[in-house]
Every structure is written in C-alpha cells, then in structure tokens.
Amino acid sequence: MATATFKIWRGDASGGEYRDYTAEFDQGMVVLDVLHHIQAEQAGDLAIRWNCKAGKCGSCSAEINGKPRLMCMTRMSTLPVDEPITIQPMQTFPIIRDLVTDVSSNFKMKRSIKKFKPRPPDTEDGAWLMDQQDVERVQEFRKCIECFLCQDVCHVLREHHMHDEFIGPRHLVYAAALEMHPLDTEDRVADLKKLHGAGYCNITKCCTKVCPEHITITDNAIIPLKERIADEFYDPVTKLFRIFQPKKK
Amino acid sequence: MAEFTTFEHDVLVIGAGGAGLRAAIEASACGCRVGLVCKSLLGKAHTVMAEGGMAAALANVDERDGWRVHFADTMRGGQYLNNWRMAELHAKEAPDRVRELESWGAVFDRTKEGRILQRNFGGHQYPRLAHVGDRTGLEMIRTLQDHGIHQGIDVHMEVTVVTLLKDGQRIAGALGYDRERGRFRLYRAGAVILATGGIGKAFKVTSNSWEYTGDGHALAYDAGADLKDMEFVQFHPTGMVWPLSVRGILVTEGVRGEGGVLRNSEGRRFMFDDIPDLYKNQTADNEEEGWRYVIGDKNARRPPELLTRDHVARCIVREIKAGRGSPHGGVYLDIGWIKEKISNAEEHIKKKLPSMHHQFKQLAGVDITREPMEVGPTTHYVMGGIDVDGDTQMSTVPGLFAAGECAAGLHGANRLGGNSLSDLVVFGKRAGEYAAKFAKEHGQPTVDQGQADDAMRDSLAPFDRAAESGAENPYEIQHTLQDLMQNNVGIVRNEEEMAAALDGIAKLRGRAKHASAHGHREYNPGWHTCVDLNNLLTVAEGVARSALERTESRGAHFREDHPEKVSDWGQWNLILRKGTDGAMQIERRRIAERPAELTTIIEEMK
Numbered sequence: 111m112a113t114a115t116f117k118i119w120r121g122d123a124s125g126g127e128y129r130d131y132t133a134e135f136d137q138g139m140v141v142l143d144v145l146h147h148i149q150a151e152q153a154g155d156l157a158i159r160w161n162c163k164a165g166k167c168g169s170c171s172a173e174i175n176g177k178p179r180l181m182c183m184t185r186m187s188t189l190p191v192d193e194p195i196t197i198q199p200m201q202t203f204p205i206i207r208d209l210v211t212d213v214s215s216n217f218k219m220k221r222s223i224k225k226f227k228p229r230p231p232d233t234e235d236g237a238w239l240m241d242q243q244d245v246e247r248v249q250e251f252r253k254c255i256e257c258f259l260c261q262d263v264c265h266v267l268r269e270h271h272m273h274d275e276f277i278g279p280r281h282l283v284y285a286a287a288l289e290m291h292p293l294d295t296e297d298r299v300a301d302l303k304k305l306h307g308a309g310y311c312n313i314t315k316c317c318t319k320v321c322p323e324h325i326t327i328t329d330n331a332i333i334p335l336k337e338r339i340a341d342e343f344y345d346p347v348t349k350l351f352r353i354f355q356p357k358k359k
Numbered sequence: 360m361a362e363f364t365t366f367e368h369d370v371l372v373i374g375a376g377g378a379g380l381r382a383a384i385e386a387s388a389c390g391c392r393v394g395l396v397c398k399s400l401l402g403k404a405h406t407v408m409a410e411g412g413m414a415a416a417l418a419n420v421d422e423r424d425g426w427r428v429h430f431a432d433t434m435r436g437g438q439y440l441n442n443w444r445m446a447e448l449h450a451k452e453a454p455d456r457v458r459e460l461e462s463w464g465a466v467f468d469r470t471k472e473g474r475i476l477q478r479n480f481g482g483h484q485y486p487r488l489a490h491v492g493d494r495t496g497l498e499m500i501r502t503l504q505d506h507g508i509h510q511g512i513d514v515h516m517e518v519t520v521v522t523l524l525k526d527g528q529r530i531a532g533a534l535g536y537d538r539e540r541g542r543f544r545l546y547r548a549g550a551v552i553l554a555t556g557g558i559g560k561a562f563k564v565t566s567n568s569w570e571y572t573g574d575g576h577a578l579a580y581d582a583g584a585d586l587k588d589m590e591f592v593q594f595h596p597t598g599m600v601w602p603l604s605v606r607g608i609l610v611t612e613g614v615r616g617e618g619g620v621l622r623n624s625e626g627r628r629f630m631f632d633d634i635p636d637l638y639k640n641q642t643a644d645n646e647e648e649g650w651r652y653v654i655g656d657k658n659a660r661r662p663p664e665l666l667t668r669d670h671v672a673r674c675i676v677r678e679i680k681a682g683r684g685s686p687h688g689g690v691y692l693d694i695g696w697i698k699e700k701i702s703n704a705e706e707h708i709k710k711k712l713p714s715m716h717h718q719f720k721q722l723a724g725v726d727i728t729r730e731p732m733e734v735g736p737t738t739h740y741v742m743g744g745i746d747v748d749g750d751t752q753m754s755t756v757p758g759l760f761a762a763g764e765c766a767a768g769l770h771g772a773n774r775l776g777g778n779s780l781s782d783l784v785v786f787g788k789r790a791g792e793y794a795a796k797f798a799k800e801h802g803q804p805t806v807d808q809g810q811a812d813d814a815m816r817d818s819l820a821p822f823d824r825a826a827e828s829g830a831e832n833p834y835e836i837q838h839t840l841q842d843l844m845q846n847n848v849g850i851v852r853n854e855e856e857m858a859a860a861l862d863g864i865a866k867l868r869g870r871a872k873h874a875s876a877h878g879h880r881e882y883n884p885g886w887h888t889c890v891d892l893n894n895l896l897t898v899a900e901g902v903a904r905s906a907l908e909r910t911e912s913r914g915a916h917f918r919e920d921h922p923e924k925v926s927d928w929g930q931w932n933l934i935l936r937k938g939t940d941g942a943m944q945i946e947r948r949r950i951a952e953r954p955a956e957l958t959t960i961i962e963e964m965k
C-alpha cells in the first residue's frame with residue numbers, strides 16, 4: 111500500500127473548489143478505484159459517473175492532471191504520486207456536480223445527423239453481402255464508446271463554445287461511419303458543411319490524441335469528409351461526374 | 360409531500376439495454392407514446408459490455424445448423440428447466456433479429472462469401488455467434504440507440520425508478536427520481552416493460568456494474584409478480600483475478616472459441632479430466648481433435664474448454680482447491696500458444712480479441728499474445744427472474760411485462776454464451792408488441808396518489824436519518840452483503856452456509872433501515888446506494904431461499920450436500936412471491952408439458 115493525495119474538484123454549476131483527500135492504493139489500482147474508496151470512506155456524496163470499469167462504456171471521462179482520460183483505465187502506477195493528483199470534470203461541458211457534467215448536447219447533435227439508409231438486401235433471405243475488407247473501415251469508427259473526451263479537448267468547443275455551430279469530432283466520426291458504410295445510400299455532405307460546421311475543424315489532431323479507442327479521428331474520418339465536401343461544393347467537374355454515377359458501389 | 364412532475368405514456372419501458380431499446384422501438388412502431396427510462400446515460404447499459412457475440416442459427420458457417428439444433432442446445436444447456444416455448448421462439452426468431460440489426464446499420468464481421476461470420480461458443484454445436492471482434496454488445500446497443508433516437512421515443516436518462524404503481528390488479532405506471540437533481544417523476548402508463556438487467560452486485564466478485572442491483576426483480580416482486588428460478592446464478596468461468604482491483608472483470612469466452620486453452624500450475628489441460636455424460640458424444644477426447652474443431656474441421660468435436668459455463672467454472676474451482684492454481688488464485692488461460700499452429704498468431708489474436716488484448720495490457724500489464732492470462736470464476740448473469748408468458752412476455756401482474764436478463768425462462772438452469780444478446784432482441788420485440796397491444800386494449804389507468812406519496816417518503820428517509828445516533832453507512836452494508844453472498848451462496852453451496860446467509864440477510868435488512876445519506880439530493884451516490892440496498896436484499900434473499908430449497912445439483916446450482924442431479928427435480932421450477940404479511944413465499948411449480956414435436960427434436964439431438 112502506498113499513499114497519494116488527490117485534489118478533487120467539488121462543487122456544482124454555481125461554483126466550487128479543489129479539496130484534498132488522502133487515500134491508500136495498491137499498484138494494480140486505477141484512479142476510479144481510489145475515488146470509490148474515498149467515496150465509501152470519506153465523501154459519501156462525491157459525484158462520479160461510471161459503469162463498466164473496463165473502458166467499454168465511456169462514462170467515467172474526466173481530466174486527470176489536466177489530461178482528458180477515462181478514470182477506469184488510468185492506472186495509479188502511471189501517475190507521479192509525490193505530488194497531489196488533480197482530478198477535475200471535463201471542462202467543455204456544463205457542470206452538474208463534482209466530476210459529473212451535462213453531456214446532453216451530444217445526444218442532440220447526434221439526432222441532427224440523418225440516419226442510416228441501406229440499399230435493398232442482396233439476397234432473398236434479406237441479407238447483404240459485404241467484404242470484410244470493406245467493413246473494416248467503418249468498424250474502426252464504430253468502436254467509439256461515446257466518452258466525449260474528443261469533444262472535451264477540441265478547441266472549437268472547449269475555447270470557442272461553438273456547440274450550436276459545430277458537431278465536434280465524435281459526431282464527425284459518426285457521420286463518417288454512416289457515409290462510408292458500404293450499404294448506406296443517404297447523402298449527408300451538404301448537412302456536414304452547412305448544418306454541422308465541418309469547416310470549423312482546422313485539423314489540430316488533438317481529438318485523435320485523446321481517443322481511448324485509438325480511432326484515427328482526424329486522418330481517417332474528418333479529412334475524408336472534408337474532401338467529400340470540397341468535391342461536392344467546390345469542384346464542378348467532380349460534382350457533375352457524381353450526378354451520373356451512383357454514389358457508392 | 361414532496362413535489363413531482365407527471366409524464367403520460369402508453370407504454371413505459373424501464374431499462375435501455377438491448378431488451379429495453381428493442382421493446383421501445385417496437386412499441387413505438389405500433390403507434391404508442393413510449394417513455395424509456397434508464398439509470399445511466401443512453402448507450403451505457405450493460406449490453407455495451409457484451410463481448411463474444413449473439414447466437415442465431417443463420418447457418419452461414421456450417422449449413423447443418425438450424426433452429427432445431429439451436430433449440431436443442433439451449434434446452435440441454437438449461438438442463439430442461441427452460442420455458443420450452445421461449446427456447447423455441449428464440450431459436451426460430453433470432454436469425455431475423457440479427458438481420459434486422461444489420462438493416463439498421465450494424466456491421467458484423469464477415470465470412471469469405473461476404474455473409475455474417477459466426478464463431479464457436481460453449482454449448483453450441485456449430486459456430487453460431489454473430490460478432491464484431493469482441494465488442495458485439497457495443498455494436499448492438501449503438502445500432503439500437505442510433506435507430507431508436509429517430510423513432511419519437513421519449514428518453515429519460517439518469518432516472519431511477521423506485522416503485523411500480525398499480526390500479527387495482529393492473530399496472531398503472533411507476534415513480535422514479537432523476538439522479539441529477541433528485542426530483543421525483545411520476546409516469547402514468549397503460550403498460551410497463553421491465554428491462555432492468557441482472558443482480559450481480561449482490562456478490563463481491565462480479566463482471567457486473569453498479570447498475571446491477573436487481574431493481575427490476577425487486578420492483579416486480581413488490582408489485583406482486585412471481586419470480587422464478589432465482590437459485591440459478593451464472594458464475595462465468597473466466598474473470599480476471601489479478602490485480603485485485605480488477606478482480607471479476609470478464610474475459611470473454613471468445614478467447615476459448617478462438618482456441619484458448621485452460622491449464623493448471625502443472626501445465627495440464629485439466630478440462631479433459633472430467634467430461635459430463637450429457638456432452639461425451641460432442642466433446643473431443645484429445646488435444647489434436649480439439650484444435651481441428653477450432654479451425655473449422657466439421658468432423659472434429661469441440662474441445663472441452665467449450666463445455667458449458669457451469670461445468671468449466673466448477674472444474675476451475677476444483678483445480679484451485681486442489682492446490683494446482685496460479686499464484687493469485689486462478690488458473691491459466693492461454694491463447695498465445697496458437698502460434699505453434701498458425702504463423703500470424705499475434706496479428707490474429709489482436710484482430711479477433713482486440714479489447715481483451717487492450718484490457719490485459721492496460722490493466723494487468725500482460726501481453727496475451729505471449730503470456731497466459733490468470734483467470735477465475737466471476738458472478739456474471741442471473742438465469743432467474745420475473746416469470747413471464749413465453750409468447751407475450753407478460754408477468755403475472757396484468758400490464759407488467761419483462762424482457763432480457765430480468766425475465767426468467769429462456770435459459771433454465773444455465774445460459775449458453777451468446778444466448779443473451781439474442782434473447783434481448785427476440786423478446787424485447789415481443790414485449791414491445793404485446794405491451795402496446797395491452798395498452799391499447801385497456802386504456803390509461805388511474806394512479807393512486809397515496810402509493811406515490813409513500814414511495815417518495817421512503818426514498819427520502821435516508822436524509823432524515825443522517826443525524827440519528829444509529830445511522831449506518833450504506834456502502835458498508837452493501838459490502839457486507841456482497842461478502843455474505845460470495846462466501847455462502849456462491850459456486851459451491853450447502854445447507855448450513857445458506858441458512859447462515861438468510862440469517863445474515865435478515866440482520867442486514869434491519870441495518871438497512873438505518874442507512875443514511877448526507878448532503879443534498881443532487882447526484883448523490885450515497886443516497887442512491889441507500890435506495891438500491893432494498894432491491895439487493897430482496898434478490899439476495901430470493902437467491903438464497905431458492906438455492907436452499909433445491910436439494911439437488913443442476914446447471915449453475917451446485918450443492919455439495921446434494922451433489923447429484925435428481926430427475927424428479929427436473930419437473931419443477933421454484934417460484935417466489937411476496938406474501939400478504941410481506942414475507943417471501945416459495946412454491947414449486949410443475950413445468951408445463953412439452954409438445955411431442957419438441958421432445959422429438961431433443962431426443963434426436965442427444
């Protein structure tokens with residue numbers, strides 16, 4: 111057992127402060143374990159959001175020593191414990207209480223993206239045929255656990271608060287998964303430009319760096335979407351060509 | 360009295376995992392106003408954690424598969440205590456539900472021909488599990504969520520339901536509070552569907568999250584519904600054992616499906632040492648044949664690592680007790696060894712089991728492509744639950760339906776891996792359809808304000824007790840209960856220990872009356888824990904009582920004082936009901952007679 115000091119942000123929408131808690135931990139423990147001990151023994155009302163404790167649900171996002179991370183996947187052994195460990199809620203979203211933020215804007219953004227619309231089934235029993243190779247591209251995007259850490263770190267949302275104009279990296283990944291889905295027949299490109307503000311992203315790649323699922327958000331999702339937008343809106347030749355070609359094979 | 364806001368729905372769905380989402384989508388498609396309530400954010404329910412796959416006899420990998428084989432496998436796995444009608448419907452309808460997910464955007468792994476790929480899993484005769492690497496549950500819940508948000512369903516996130524409301528005999532709605540602000544909400548609804556999942560938090564070592572406090576089981580029980588088969592709790596054979604803080608986190612059966620083998624400290628593949636008679640014909644008797652099965656040789660029988668979970672878990676316990684365990688009290692699960700057989704093993708493992716690779720690397724510092732994992736049993740799933748009609752999913756309370764893990768019947772004494780995800784969509788859909796029908800036929804009920812007032816008063820009581828001298832810490836009561844259940848009603852059971860558990864539960868009930876919460880109602884986990892405690896105590900008592908009553912060993916229920924399977928017990932389900940005096944009553948109920956056609960299938964497949 112070793113001991114560490116945690117500076118945990120306590121408060122609500124009206125304001126708050128960092129409070130110090132000292133707790134013991136084993137080497138195998140993750141930050142969430144230690145917070146649970148603090149909750150059980152010292153601060154029964156410490157608000158934390160979590161579910162799976164295995165990096166699968168994306169509930170326990172917070173900022174640990176200033177870095178956006180999943181608390182359940184951050185091992186104590188990876189943190190310096192000679193200084194206090196700072197834990198604060200994600201800064202991009204409104205505070206509810208302590209480490210819990212109001213991420214509901216994300217659910218609204220998602221609903222504004224047109225849903226999946228498949229081509230008719232390929233076989234008589236209502237199934238589709240797809241190559242593993244072709245599905246892998248979207249499977250990468252579909253790994254997303256909706257932890258919203260990428261939204262938290264994106265400066266367009268974090269510093270410029272453009273929640274109404276820009277859907278953020280998570281939802282660009284979502285849109286990319288739909289657009290590149292081998293069966294999808296919907297067109298979302300105009301929406302992405304006009305409604306979803308894809309142009310606000312200036313490819314800083316901060317989102318990619320924090321993604322716990324290692325989705326290459328910028329290179330594989332955002333840049334190809336930007337290319338589609340450019341093709342459709344700024345390149346009349348490509349655009350004409352597209353009109354006479356089915357959008358996807 | 361405390362204030363509340365009222366919401367009106369035709370159908371109220373409690374729970375937004377696979378079962379709840381599918382039910383809500385269906386009820387909404389039937390033209391109902393649907394409310395969907397969940398304790399967490401949308402998309403975070405337990406279903407998101409499911410790894411290995413969903414079982415459906417698509418016959419994409421082995422054309423010999425079909426609903427009859429799937430049905431027979433499910434019944435054999437459940438040791439014939441299953442609701443045979445549910446097992447039949449499930450086997451018949453699962454393929455359509457899988458294809459439906461695909462039509463809503465799910466992207467499963469593919470066969471060479473471009474169809475949905477299926478993998479091997481314990482107790483399934485043929486490769487049957489549609490999957491996406493080892494994150495199938497995420498694929499399912501996201502697909503349903505992304506489809507569901509466009510269906511006009513009213514979603515109430517982070518709301519805990521504390522009681523069901525009744526209008527005479529029939530259901531009238533529910534009362535809950537929002538976790539963010541602690542404000543009460545009253546839902547009036549013509550029909551209510553429970554899809555609240557399981558009870559794992561009644562035990563210390565579990566793969567389940569804080570949500571699994573048996574709420575739906577307890578809500579239904581308190582509303583007068585019957586619970587069934589509560590003695591059958593599945594201990595998954597492979598949970599992580601080290602480091603201590605991750606003890607219980609699941610290691611998917613998919614590892615064994617991909618060729619992973621179990622060894623003891625002497626390096627022996629101990630699963631070959633004890634193969635039950637029911638499975639002798641289907642199980643390989645040497646390592647070479649087992650491997651041939653893994654790589655798809657249709658003439659080979661499956662390796663003993665893929666026997667049913669109850670059996671594998673007990674073999675592991677046997678090895679550990681005999682002193683042949685691993686350093687941290689488990690056994691070894693080795694997938695890295697397949698490099699002896701295939702050249703690109705490392706890549707293959709990372710591709711087929713990416714989240715296992717990540718989980719071990721990140722949490723235990725183990726590279727599973729090179730080193731064996733240390734694993735041991737973990738509380739995983741409850742086969743028992745709310746007793747429902749096989750076709751409609753209605754409970755014994757009119758207008759109250761249940762689907763998914765909180766409902767009983769499909770799995771009998773032991774669930775096969777992969778049969779839960781398919782259960783969720785098959786019976787979620789049915790529950791949605793029949794609840795909509797019920798709501799339309801019966802109209803809106805009347806809500807009795809007094810029931811709501813009582814529930815609000817009880818829920819707020821923990822705050823009033825904070826200043827009392829005997830105030831109790833709810834977390835401590837919860838931990839004591841978990842230890843008690845783990846030690847006395849676990850994998851290996853006997854009369855003495857279970858009687859002690861019942862005593863202990865009664866005492867904890869007394870203490871829970873003094874559980875107190877500090878501070879205010881906004882996102883206060885201490886308070887939430889106080890509220891959940893009563894549910895946990897109810898399900899813990901239900902498990903212990905039923906387990907004590909069943910004086911035989913069958914499926915997941917093993918009694919060292921009654922180690923044999925008793926054929927007469929194969930005729931009976933155990934039913935729990937709340938008596939008029941408030942005490943738990945237990946009763947045996949004979950299993951309905953099976954149609955000859957289904958019996959023939961079972962016999963033919965033996």
Ligand SMILES: Cc1cc2nc3c(=O)[nH]c(=O)nc-3n(C[C@H](O)[C@H](O)[C@H](O)COP(=O)(O)OP(=O)(O)OC[C@H]3O[C@@H](n4cnc5c(N)ncnc54)[C@H](O)[C@@H]3O)c2cc1C
Pocket residue numbers: 373374375376377378379396397398399404405406407408409410411412413414495496518519520521535554555556557566567570574575609739740762763764765776777778779780781783
């Ligand atoms: C780690 C892991 C891996 C698994 N892998 C597989 C697999 O590969 N294949 C397979 O078939 N099965 C698997 N299972 C089992 C399967 O995932 C679950 O049984 C299934 O997902 C349960 O789904 P559900 O819809 O019944 O409930 P859940 O998905 O658990 O949803 C329950 C819902 O009810 C809500 N709720 C609960 N109580 C209340 C309340 N009081 N008020 C309001 N809302 C409430 C919760 O918030 C949640 O939304 C796995 C389970 C685990 C834990």
Ligand code: SF4
Pocket residue numbers: 263264265266278279310311312313314315316317318328332
């Ligand atoms: S790359 Fe774009 S989306 Fe990602 S953080 Fe930078 S600006 Fe935001």
Ligand code: SF4
Pocket residue numbers: 168253254255256257258259260261279280283320321322323324325327
């Ligand atoms: S893309 Fe990555 S960082 Fe963003 S929400 Fe999804 S998993 Fe989290």
Ligand code: FES
Pocket residue numbers: 160161162163164165166167168169170171180181182183
């Ligand atoms: S608790 Fe699920 S990701 Fe951390």
